[in-house]
Amino acid sequence: MKTESFILLVIGIFFAIIGAIYWFTSYEQAGTLMLIGSALLGLLPGGYYYYWYRKMGQRPEDNPDATIASGAGVISSFPGSSIWPFVLASGAFFIGLTFVFGIWFAPVALALVVSALIGATVESRRGGHV
């Protein structure tokens, strides 16, 4: 986690410095605001990762001498298949069409999005989504 957090922190510090230079040389608001946003995008997750690095220490994937066996155990839960991403994206597609062609696409879009949200949540709770 150390390298990961340092990468993000350095990105954040870089944009903070560039943002400061940019503001005091141009006094242009849009660019400065976006550079501050980019600085936060580095600093917030970077700080979070650094916190967890201090708390967790070295993981097997951070240890150059780790053997494959040292990572034994559950990695994570991987769903095998799920229809809900497709349904949700179809809903998003119809939301797009709603904004182009008019409100009559909205019921279809909302029905798809809501059913996908419920479906995906239930699927995660039940766990039977292989």
Place this chain on the structure above:
Amino acid sequence: MTDVINPPVIGGGGDVTAVDEHVVEHGHAEEHGPTGVLKWLTTTDHKVIGLSYMITSLVMFYLAGIMALVIRLQLASPSSSLLSFSQYNELFTMHGSLMLYLFAGPFAFGGLANYIVPLQVGAPDMAFPRLNALSYWLYAGGSITMLLSFFVAGGASSFGWVAYAPLSNATNSPGAGSDMWIMALALTGFSAIFTGVNLVATIFYLRAPGMTMFRMPIFTWNMLVTGILILIAFPVLTAALIMLYCDRHFGTHIFTVSGGGVPVLWQHLFWFFGHPEVYILALPFFGIATEVIPTFSRKPVFGYKGMVFATLSIAALSTGVWAHHMYTTGVVLLPFFSLLSLLIAVPTGIKFFNWIGTMWRGQLSFKTPMLFCIGFLFAFLMGGVTGVMLAAPALDFFTHDTYFVVAHFHQVLFGTAVFAGFAGLYFWYPKMFGRMLSDKLGKWHFWLLFIGFWLTFIPQYEVGLKGMPRRVAVYPSNLGWQVYNQISTIGAFVIGISFAILLVNLWISWRNPVPAGDNPWDAGGLEWFTTSPPPHHNFTHLPPIRSERPTWDYNHPDSPALHHGKPTGPSSGHGGDGSGGTKETVEV
């Protein structure tokens, strides 16, 4: 549908090769899942999603290529009546939009990265498989929306792929086509953001034990940095698109002077996305070149850490240079943006040095992927050098909005997305399908593409310097521009023929497969350790990971193990236990 939520378990305990029950149970369950089209609609396997991304983006590439050929036909004579002005505007807008938003980016970070990154870090899948599927379907919806816009009243959007205000407002660009363009990009933008999240999380959390950050293949490094760049850039685009839509329909005046808005704000927002986007389209392809060149030079990559830091610096600098697209607006800080733009040449130069250093005194074999990468070096160098020229405001004021910029831009993106992109396709195709592409046809593809590329774009530099503006459907016949345009058109058709050869190659490999084996190129990355195509959840065994090329270490136990180009001593090469050349793997 069984109730198995356990993932495969890495290292069932020790170095023995017992088959893990979870894997068997999981694989068994998979066979009873949906089949046919429903299987494709419901898949969360990163390999299937990656392939879907690649196929969709290649369709977009061919469509946009056909549009380019029509554009070139129109320009072959000064006052051609092949296209009306509005048709011409629609075609160049859609050519740019399809190539940039729907081909180059999704092919790299949706297609190749989705397929290859989990394999390269030894992960069973992407970190968020369902989010990954959502990304693909959003992208597919965006692509459909973009293409459908040709069929609505008023035609497709015609304000260029950059949609400058006030040209893109409701008065100057009325019609549903422009709104569909906005919605298509919003969908694609969300898709890219989700993929960025997925890439970063996968690389941070799902690496195999021993795969430290500085042992990751450079392609994975570049995809990590691309993921971070996506997270910086795409939200800005999405926000800007929402503002543009509000200006068009909800009566806001964010980009219109009449209501107190600022048109140039669109350019700030767009290019704050747009310039990192250029590197989102470049870094993955740098990564491909850095995989291919060492493999076909029979050497580890020269200057591993230099490559990593160059990638990081390119990414950081690329976010501070957005207004070099806006020099001629007269309201940007020229020295700041010029300095940062020129600075990007330094890390890019380091990369070139390292690629050449990798080839230096290597045992080069000029297989198709290697040829494409060498083509990439030439093409990107040319585009890069003219980019350094354009970073100087004095020259940019002279060439802004001329064909000089068009040629520069196409050489940069052709170098990366086409030369290096198709190097990646030829390189990893055997892994994805377990069959080879014809090397002979691949070389025909390369040489025709290489010749066509220079024929198309070198004349555009010249005609740009002679003053020909871009985005014109007709031009005066007495300025000597026609001959350059005709050479360019011939070149474009040579490129078109070269891509027909690729289709033939794919067809032949589909009908008469030549088996590839697991590692046809004798490459070093972890993806070459598993079968071709890889099984569900990717690995049944993993080798010890002691360098950035674990498969090479495993297959060549006698060659010294390398860590950043330096031998790390005999004991650390194979499991760190001093067991030397024993070929032990650990069951996944």
